[in-house]
Amino acid sequence: xxxxxxxxxxxxxxxxxxxxxxxxxxxxxxxxxxxxxxxxxxxxxxxxxxxxxxxxxxxxxxxxxxxxxxxxxxxxxxxxxxxxxxxxxxxxxxxxxxxxxxxxxxxxxxxxxxxxxxxxxxxxxxxxxxxxxxxxxxxxxxxxxxxxxxxxxxxxxxxxxxxxxx
Amino acid sequence: xxxxxxxxxxxxxxxxxxxxxxxxxxxxxxxxxxxxxxxxxxxxxxxxxxxxxxxxxxxxxxxxxxxxxxxxxxxxxxxxxxxxxxxxxxxxxxxxxxxxxxxxxxxxxxxxxxxxxxxxxxxxxxxxxxxxxxxxxxxxxxxxxxxxxxxxxxxxxxxxxxxxxx
Numbered sequence: 001x002x003x004x005x006x007x008x009x010x011x012x013x014x015x016x017x018x019x020x021x022x023x024x025x026x027x028x029x030x031x032x033x034x035x036x037x038x039x040x041x042x043x044x045x046x047x048x049x050x051x052x053x054x055x056x057x058x059x060x061x062x063x064x065x066x067x068x069x070x071x072x073x074x075x076x077x078x079x080x081x082x083x084x085x086x087x088x089x090x091x092x093x094x095x096x097x098x099x100x101x102x103x104x105x106x107x108x109x110x111x112x113x114x115x116x117x118x119x120x121x122x123x124x125x126x127x128x129x130x131x132x133x134x135x136x137x138x139x140x141x142x143x144x145x146x147x148x149x150x151x152x153x154x155x156x157x158x159x160x161x162x163x164x165x166x
Numbered sequence: 167x168x169x170x171x172x173x174x175x176x177x178x179x180x181x182x183x184x185x186x187x188x189x190x191x192x193x194x195x196x197x198x199x200x201x202x203x204x205x206x207x208x209x210x211x212x213x214x215x216x217x218x219x220x221x222x223x224x225x226x227x228x229x230x231x232x233x234x235x236x237x238x239x240x241x242x243x244x245x246x247x248x249x250x251x252x253x254x255x256x257x258x259x260x261x262x263x264x265x266x267x268x269x270x271x272x273x274x275x276x277x278x279x280x281x282x283x284x285x286x287x288x289x290x291x292x293x294x295x296x297x298x299x300x301x302x303x304x305x306x307x308x309x310x311x312x313x314x315x316x317x318x319x320x321x322x323x324x325x326x327x328x329x330x331x332x
Contacts, residue, residue: 003197003249004316010214011327018325020206025259027205031169037221037237039193040186044208048176051211055203058224060237067233070283071203071226077272078259083169093191093244106243112307117236141278150170159184161177 023052025079031055032075034133035087036062036094040156055081061094061129062087063121064136073142084147086133087161089154094122094129126153130164189218191245197221198241200299201253202228202260206322221247227260227295228253229287230302239308250313252299253327255320260288260295292319296330 031054035043043049043056057071064072064086075081099120107113123129130151137149151164197220201209209215209222223237230238230252241247265286273279289295296317303315317330 002314003195004251004314006195007197007213007215007251008327008329011212011325014212014214015324015326020325021323023206023322025204025206025257029169029172031173032203037198037223037241038191039218039220039222040189040191042210042215042217043222044210045217046177046180047173048180049173049208051208052205054205056205056209056224057203057226058222059233060223060240063233065233065236066282066284067225067229067231070231070286073272073283074226074259074268074286075203077275078263078268085170085173091191093240097244102240102244106239106308109243110308110310114307116232117239118232120236120240141280142272142276144276148168148170156189157187158181159177159186160181161174163174 020051027052027054027079027081029053030080030082031085032057032072032081033085033087034062034064034068034072036060036089036092038089038092041089041154046154046159061092061121061123064133065121069140072137076147082147084137084149086130086137086149086151087154088126088130089156090126091156092126095124097122127164134166186217193218193220193245193247195219196246196248197251198223198238198247199251199253200228200230200234200238202226202255202258204255204258207255207320212320212325221245227258227287227289230299231287235306238303242313248313250303250315252296252303252315252317253320254292254296255322256292257322258292261290263288293330300332
């Protein structure tokens with residue numbers, strides 16, 4: 001059986017006991033989180049969030065790309081979130097390569113140069129990367145100045161979040 | 167107390183009982199999921215996924231943007247995932263506006279026209295939107311043809327996933 005078919009079976013069980021059909025669209029805790037897609041982060045658990053409480057935006061690295069900014073802007077302006085968290089993590093795959101290496105490898109493996117994605121956003125320092133992402137959010141003209149934007153590094157060995165001081 | 171401070175307290179409790187520090191970087195189930203940031207979807211629960219099993223990529227709408235493609239390409243080529251799921255959901259915020267309306271509203275509210283994001287990716291048909299996202303993944307030259315790319319609509323009233331047939 002494919003993994004997707006297994007997951008669909010698990011969803012049938014989930015739906016049998018589902019009691020959350022009444023939740024409204026806006027997040028109850030008015031929180032939006034940008035973090036990595038990494039499999040070792042079960043975001044709801046490590047932040048103690050229940051269904052309906054927060055927007056969770058995830059991509060490779062927990063990077064504030066144009067797409068993450070799009071999501072944050074929609075989150076605040078249409079759905080009322082008032083605090084933003086950015087979470088990177090230790091042992092991130094994005095620390096293990098350089099953009100140009102990966103681009104060359106993909107062109108060689110597939111025989112095709114792609115137009116997009118233009119950047120992979122690999123990085124070499126976690127702290128510096130978190131700083132940069134915070135600045136990208138704070139400097140965007142459509143993100144109001146009163147919104148707290150705080151950055152963290154999640155330690156995949158200990159399960160603990162450590163704040164990156166500005 | 168700010169919501170972020172509450173979440174940090176919850177994380178301290180999570181870390182006290184943390185026993186997953188040994189998990190490897192590559193997802194155990196070789197699965198990558200692209201879905202919406204919506205607060206009503208606790209992805210690990212509704213798919214029955216445990217910590218360490220799958221990459222979860224999330225943005226406003228569950229759109230296969232350039233950034234989601236970047237994440238999927240990294241997920242497959244660097245971390246070995248072999249199946250992709252795309253999940254949109256009923257009552258999505260992206261069904262409630264038009265890109266041009268939101269752009270005008272933001273320019274008026276903030277007094278500034280922003281360069282990015284260029285698109286908000288609002289849509290009017292869930293099924294059509296899922297179809298489009300599948301096609302964007304399947305047609306990318308860096309996504310191998312043997313990878314299954316299946317699309318679903320999650321029903322926020324029932325907790326059930328329904329497959330979008332191609």
